[in-house]
Amino acid sequence: MTRRLKIGIIGSGGIAGAHVQAYQVLADVDVVAVADMIPGKAAQFIDFWKLPSAVPFDDYRKLLELELDGVSICTPNVAHYQTTVDALRAGKHVMLEKPMSVTLEEAVEMADTAKQTGFMLNVGFQPRYDPNMTIIQDVVQSGQLGKVYYVETGGGRRRGMPGGTFISKEIAGAGAMADIGCYSLDMALNAMGYPKPLTVSAYSSNYFGTNPLYHNEASRFDVEDFGVAMIRFEDDLVLNFKISWAMHMDTLGPTLFLGTDGGLKVTPAGKGPWSGVFDGSVGAITYFHDVRGHHTESQIPLVDHKINLFNEKVRDFVEAVRDGKPAPIPGEQIVRNQAIIDGIIRSSASKREVTIELR
Incomplete structure (x- = not known):
């Protein structure tokens, strides 16, 4: 028994x-x-x-x-x-x-x-347990993209700001980056085997959260509702990261993996003001490559599942x-995810590029 x-x-x-x-x-x-x-x-x-x-x-x-x-x-x-x-x-x-x-x-x-x-x-x-996330990882790690040199990830909600403990720096530490940005980072970094970050140059703001027109707890809102960063990694790889809880825009775009032999575009699932980030599933995966000298786009079929x-x-x-x-x-792996968020916080506060010190 x-x-x-x-x-x-x-x-x-x-x-x-x-x-x-x-x-x-x-x-x-x-x-x-x-x-x-x-x-x-x-x-x-x-x-x-x-x-x-x-x-x-x-x-x-x-x-x-x-x-x-x-x-x-x-x-x-x-x-x-x-x-x-x-x-x-x-x-x-x-x-x-x-x-x-x-x-x-x-x-x-x-x-x-x-x-x-x-x-x-x-x-x-x-989100790692979505079989479509496994497809992304398999494609990136298969080598069919060649050397991946540039990645763009993140996402944004047109309106999707939480309240309560999420909006207090004293309790949450950070805002949109810690809440939904870590998911986008994990999706991209896990697909690449979690490379080691070296430097971060970042900007963040909270124009929406601190405005009573957009948030009913504006007076106590002191975390970021928007952040963007350029992260350099070992092996000459860069990642353009962007995340937003609120904005006057429908999307901040898909996740992109650019390689020397091919590219991958991944769009998040869902529609509406609270969608547009990778805290859920995948909407579409497109593989860009050349066949006999011709530009070719292949739609990778998604796995239709009901997995919780x-x-x-x-x-x-x-x-x-x-x-x-x-x-x-393992936490040992996710340290690198946290290192990037920590670097974004430090860089946006100091308004300059910062170095990430990891063993």
Whole structure:
């Protein structure tokens, strides 16, 4: 008989509900504890999601004293670092919501702690579980594009600014970059095998979020709603990154991979003011190449699927815990994603190019 895994959830905001639902569809997994720093909130969460055997905590450190196989960390961004480090040191595998952290230094220590303790740090990028993302990765890594020298990624919503904890620098660390930009970065970087970034030159603004005409919490909006950056990587590769929560435009364009032998254009799925970024699925994939000297465009057929990407992310984590496998999306890799976001923040603040220092 398979032993039932015991899972704790730290942070009981909106995204924690998605984690509970994903765990509930899996056999032999029990959510046995929930922690939230707001008194009474964990208990309310347990009642709402009908988790009668779960124990509520106001202090997540008390939750970590339990015998747990893993924890989902669903706190605001600013708490990711300390909560993750404490969970790993307490001997728990970690399923961490994106973004990984607020600063590069935090991300590095989190990854180092996972390595030192031998416990898994898995970062949640559910779009990777779309089979069409695998197609992109396969094409880029197959070599049929030749040497990829330029990549353009990002996206933008015409109107798609959240509120609450997302718009406070003190709580979120960053705005659109941390919320949706990390997805676009992961899609492009993962397709290329996560190359090492070297420098960043960036600009950011928040003209929409701070304007009461566009946001009803404008007075407390102090993160960026738009950002753009040029990132240089090893092996003479550059990436043009752009992201926006709001703009007077229908799109910031598709993701592009330019290679010496071919090119790939990837458009995000969805329509409407909240679409246009890669936090969801893929809308179209087009392969540009030459055949016998003639310009040729090939539409790559998309995989039509009904996969619940979020559930697959959690399932993969659970299977890795149960089978003793490495983290499906290891923190050690996502450090480079965080390094770019950290560089964008530093560059846009200093209004100059900055260097990324990585081992």
